Amino acid sequence: MRALPSVSVRALTLTATVLTLTSCGPGRDYQTPETKATPAWHEPAAAGAVALPTWWKSFADPRLDRLVEQSLARNLDLALAAARIQEARARRGAVSWVRYPEFDAYAAAERRRGSENLAFAQPGPNNTFELGFDAAWEVDLFGGLSRAIEREDARLEALAFARGEVLSTVAAETTRAYLDLVAAQELVAVAREDLAGQQRIRDLVAARVGAGATTESELAQADAELAAQSAAIPDLDVRRSEALARLAVLAARPAGEVFAATAGETGDDAFTGLATLMRIPQPASMFAAGLPSDLVWRRPDLRRAERELAAATADIGVIESDLYPRFSLTGSFGLESDSTDNLTDHGSRFWSIGPSVRWPLLAQGRIRRQARAADTRAVQAGIIYEQAVLIAFADVEFALASLARAQERVRASDASADAHVRALKLVQVRYEHGAERLLAVLIQSHNAALARRQAIEARRTMALSVVGLAKALGGGWQPTGSTPPTEPVIAPAPVAADRG
Secondary structure (H helix, E strand, O other): OOOOOHHHHHHHHHHHHHHHHHHHOOOOOOOOOOOOOOOOOOOOOOOOOEOHHHHHHHHOOHHHHHHHHHHHHHOHHHHHHHHHHHHHHHHHHHHHHOOOOEEEEEEEEEEEEOOOOOOOOOOOEEEEEEEEEEEEEEEOOOOHHHHHHHHHHHHHHHHHHHHHHHHHHHHHHHHHHHHHHHHHHHHHHHHHHHHHHHHHHHHHHHHHHHOOOOOHHHHHHHHHHHHHHHHHHHHHHHHHHHHHHHHHHHOOOOHHHHHHHHHOOOOOOOOOOHHHOOOOOOOOOOEOOOOHHHHHHHOHHHHHHHHHHHHHHHHHHHHHHHHOOEEEEEEEEEEEEOOOOOOOOHHHEEEEEEEEEEOOHHHHHHHHHHHHHHHHHHHHHHHHHHHHHHHHHHHHHHHHHHHHHHHHHHHHHHHHHHHHHHHHHHHHHHHHOOOOOHHHHHHHHHHHHHHHHHHHHHHHHHHHHHHHHHHHOOOOOOOOOOOOOOOOOOOOOOOOOOOO
16 A cells, blocks of 8 residues: 655644644633522512512602612713723624734835845836735634633623612612611701700790799709700701712712702702601512522622623633634735836736744743633632622521511611600609609600600611612612523532643
C-alpha cells in the first residue's frame, strides 16, 4: 500500500487538531443554579387582592399613590439606571458587530522621488494614485465571539434587573418617607392636644391658688409639666421636615419647592395638602406573600446576582478563546495608477484575498492563569448568589414576624392609650372635687400623653412593617422572563479547575 505524502499527513494532523479544539471550545456552558426553599413560610402569610408590583395601593391612599407615581417617573437613580442599560446595549451591539466582515474604503495620492543609487531605480518624481477597499472577516470557529456576546447579554440583563432593584427601592423609600411624615404630623397634633389639656390643668391650679384652695408649689409643678410638653413639639417638627426632604429628593425636586407646595391647600401638585394629614394610613387589603419557591423569580436583586454569575461564567470562555488559533479571511480590491487619466481603466485594477491565522503560542501560560482567575471570579459570583438567596429568605421570614408582632403591639397600644385617657379624666374630676392631689393628675397626664404617642408609633411601625414585607418579597417592579421554579434545590458553587 502506497504511503500518503508527507504534506497530506501534516494536513490531516492539522485538521484533526482543529476538530479537537472545536469540539472542546473555550469556557463552559452556563447552568442556572438551583435553589432550595421550604414548602411554606414559618410565619402565616395571608393572601391579598393587591398586586405585589403595586403593593403600596394596599394602603388605599390616593395621596400616597400620586407620590409614588411621581417618584417612579422622576427619580434620578432610575434615570441613571436607564442610562446604564443604554450603555450596556451599545456595548453589546459593538461586540456582536465583530461577527460580520469589516470593510474599509480608502483613497490616496502620492508624489515621490526615489534614490537613483538603487537597483531598479526610477529617475525623477513619480505619482501614485489609489482607490480601493479592504475587507477582513474573523471566523468564530471556536466560539470566542459567541462567548463574548453571551457575556454582554448577561451583563445587560443584570443591569435591567438592577433597575428593578431601584424601582423597588424608590417605591419603598417613598412610602416610608410618607408614613414618617404623616406620623410626625399626627404626633405634633396629639402633642398640641396634650399641651392644651395641660394648659387647662394649669389654669385650674391657678384658679385654686387664687381661691386659697392650694399652694403656689402646685402651680409651679403645673407650669413645669406644661413647659416639658411644649418642649417636645420642636423635635417632632424636625422629624416632619426630614421626612418631607426625603420625599423631595426621591421625586427629584428642590426641597424648598416641595415645602412651599406642602403648605398650600389647593392645587394639583402631589405635595399639596400633605400638611393637613394627621392619621397614619393602615392597610385596607394586603398583598399575597406567595410561596418561598417564587422568591428567586420575584426579587430583582437575586435575578441580578444570577445574571452576574452567568456573565462571570461566560467571561471564562472569552479569556480561554485566546488559547485557540484565530482564523481570518482578508482581502483588498482597488485601482492604482501613476495618472488620474487611466486610474479607472481595466488595467489599473488590483486585488488580493487569502486566509490568515494567529496563534499566541508563547502566551499560553499567561492566558491560562488569566482563565484561572476568571474561573475563580465565577466561583465568587456563585457564592455571592447563594448568600443572597439565603439572605432573601431570611428577610421575608423576619418581615413576616415583624408584621405579626407589630399588629399585636398596635392592639395593645391602642387599648393602653384608651385606658390612660379614661383614667386621666377620672383623676381630673377627683382633683376638681378635692379628692385627689395634683401630683396624681400630673403623673396620669404624663402617662396618658406617653401612651398616645406609643400608640401612634406602634401604628407607624406596623405600616413600615408592611413596607418591609413588600420590599423583602420583591414588590415594586414587574418580574419578567422565566417562570418561578416549582421544586428548587440549592446546588453548591462550582470549584475552579486547576489550569496550571
